[in-house]
Amino acid sequence: MESVLDLTAARKYVGVIDAREFLKLLADQNLTVYEVPYDCCACPDTVWLTPPLEPVDEGAVSPLGITYRTVEGYLVPRDEEVISMGSVYFPHVEQASYLFTWGFNNVFRKVNSATKVVPYTKEIMEFGGRIRQRITENWHQFYCAHIRVGDSYFHRQRDEHLELVRRTLVGLALKASPGVKIPLLLLSDTDGKDYEAIVEPLREKFEVFRLGDQWAEEVARVRLLLGFNVDIMHLEATTCAHADHFVGNKFSTFSKRVRALRSKALKLPAESVSLV
Amino acid sequence: MGRHALVVFNVVFSLAILIQSLYHVTFMDTSPGSSPGGRHVLHFHGDGHTLGLTYVLGEAGLPLKFSGSLERYGAQDAIPGEILRQVELRMLQELVPSKSKSKFLLYTPTDGFGNQVTSLTVALKFAWLTRRTLVLPPLLGHYEGPARGNCRNLEVAGLTNQTEIRKGLPQSTSCLPDSLTTALFQCMTKS
Numbered sequence: 001m002e003s004v005l006d007l008t009a010a011r012k013y014v015g016v017i018d019a020r021e022f023l024k025l026l027a028d029q030n031l032t033v034y035e036v037p038y039d040c041c042a043c044p045d046t047v048w049l050t051p052p053l054e055p056v057d058e059g060a061v062s063p064l065g066i067t068y069r070t071v072e073g074y075l076v077p078r079d080e081e082v083i084s085m086g087s088v089y090f091p092h093v094e095q096a097s098y099l100f101t102w103g104f105n106n107v108f109r110k111v112n113s114a115t116k117v118v119p120y121t122k123e124i125m126e127f128g129g130r131i132r133q134r135i136t137e138n139w140h141q142f143y144c145a146h147i148r149v150g151d152s153y154f155h156r157q158r159d160e161h162l163e164l165v166r167r168t169l170v171g172l173a174l175k176a177s178p179g180v181k182i183p184l185l186l187l188s189d190t191d192g193k194d195y196e197a198i199v200e201p202l203r204e205k206f207e208v209f210r211l212g213d214q215w216a217e218e219v220a221r222v223r224l225l226l227g228f229n230v231d232i233m234h235l236e237a238t239t240c241a242h243a244d245h246f247v248g249n250k251f252s253t254f255s256k257r258v259r260a261l262r263s264k265a266l267k268l269p270a271e272s273v274s275l276v
Numbered sequence: 277m278g279r280h281a282l283v284v285f286n287v288v289f290s291l292a293i294l295i296q297s298l299y300h301v302t303f304m305d306t307s308p309g310s311s312p313g314g315r316h317v318l319h320f321h322g323d324g325h326t327l328g329l330t331y332v333l334g335e336a337g338l339p340l341k342f343s344g345s346l347e348r349y350g351a352q353d354a355i356p357g358e359i360l361r362q363v364e365l366r367m368l369q370e371l372v373p374s375k376s377k378s379k380f381l382l383y384t385p386t387d388g389f390g391n392q393v394t395s396l397t398v399a400l401k402f403a404w405l406t407r408r409t410l411v412l413p414p415l416l417g418h419y420e421g422p423a424r425g426n427c428r429n430l431e432v433a434g435l436t437n438q439t440e441i442r443k444g445l446p447q448s449t450s451c452l453p454d455s456l457t458t459a460l461f462q463c464m465t466k467s
Contacts, residue, residue: 001396001412001413001414001415002412004415005393005396007412010400013404014400014403014404014409014410015403015408015409015410016400016403016409016410016411016412017380017409017410017411017412018411018412019411019412019413019414022380022382022411031380075402075405075406076405076406076407078406081378081379081380082379082380082381082382083379083380083381083382083406083408084382084383085381085382085383085384085399085402088383088384088395088398088399088402089386089387089391089394089395089398111401111404112401115397115400115401115404116397117397118393118396118397118400231389231415233389234389252390253388253390253391253393253394254388254389254390255390256390257389257390257393
């Protein structure tokens with residue numbers, strides 16, 4: 001994980017160990033383990049948006065009912081050498097980070113700030129900057145869009161989402177430079193026919209490209225530099241972070257990560273992101 | 277004379293209130309039994325050479341007591357607010373698990389990359405709060421990990437992982453697998 005993500009800021013406050021190192025420890029030492037029970041009350045997805053304000057009953061830690069107060073009262077006193085929590089995908093904790101900082105002192109705020117957005121490593125972040133530089137040698141600006149086709153399964157019809165993205169992008173393009181095509185880096189989890197269906201309505205206003213096709217050499221170079229075959233998704237994310245405008249999917253944590261990288265790591269204005 | 281004393285008292289009192297509000301610190305007696313009243317407070321006491329601090333986290337009251345000389349923390353020449361800030365920070369740095377590698381917090385990464393990063397940020401906070409070393413799992417592909425923690429809903433649907441959700445093919449009726457086993461399995465299959 002640390003080959004891709006930069007945990008320097010978080011490490012000031014939290015000790016971390018790679019899972020493989022931990023496996024060795026586990027093999028060498030007879031560590032006691034406590035498994036957090038996951039057998040109680042799951043809540044409907046809508047509840048995720050409402051941070052739980054009341055502590056849950058002792059012994060009944062739900063993935064969706066867990067609160068920092070629960071952590072303090074329930075997990076902190078555990079004596080076992082290992083606490084195994086299973087999934088900790090609790091978006092409400094992030095969404096309700098004010099709960100984490102409210103009433104606490106400066107150190108809590110610092111920990112929150114150091115762990116809120118885990119940036120990419122320097123090499124990966126710099127890749128996005130290099131691509132931006134290359135694009136802007138010939139173009140005045142460039143946009144980036146993340147279209148999640150798989151979204152339709154969970155939340156809404158695909159065509160509805162595509163139309164929203166198209167309308168947003170065209171509106172931006174008309175405002176920025178009417179009559180001139182703008183390069184658009186497209187991130188999508190689809191290929192073939194579906195991809196064409198997405199791109200076609202955008203071609204009138206945009207020069208649409210994909211990172212792996214257009215900048216294959218740069219991608220190969222950074223992989224060589226890193227010494228491993230880094231997933232192109234990370235390179236796309238940093239390139240999108242450097243775009244003049246980013247249009248993403250409001251249900252996607254990936255889109256939200258790009259937004260966070262832009263605001264926290266690159267200090268770009270919030271208006272340069274549209275999540276639709 | 278009395279008027280001057282009143283002015284001095286007012287100035288000192290105002291400064292104390294200002295420092296307190298700026299640094300979100302509650303100055304109070306740390307005698308046994310004192311209650312934080314449900315707030316997360318930092319108890320502070322000192323005599324100019326030593327400093328004692330007690331953190332009480334939440335109503336559950338987990339006191340983390342600490343004391344040491346100001347000199348030790350390099351804060352002896354700083355202004356009072358700065359002393360607090362520095363000592364606060366260094367005290368917490370001593371309390372975080374990077375200094376004691378004997379206790380660990382393990383979690384299972386789930387879903388795609390964005391969700392895995394969200395999980396990581398939550399896990400980092402939990403590790404800090406529990407003062408444990410966080411075991412970093414490897415980054416998993418979108419459909420390699422188990423489904424997220426609201427397993428009851430998935431269990432009702434008979435679905436346990438992303439691949440099954442996407443395919444819509446109920447293949448298993450079990451809930452999230454034993455988390456440690458899952459995490460270790462994932463580590464081993466990636467290595």
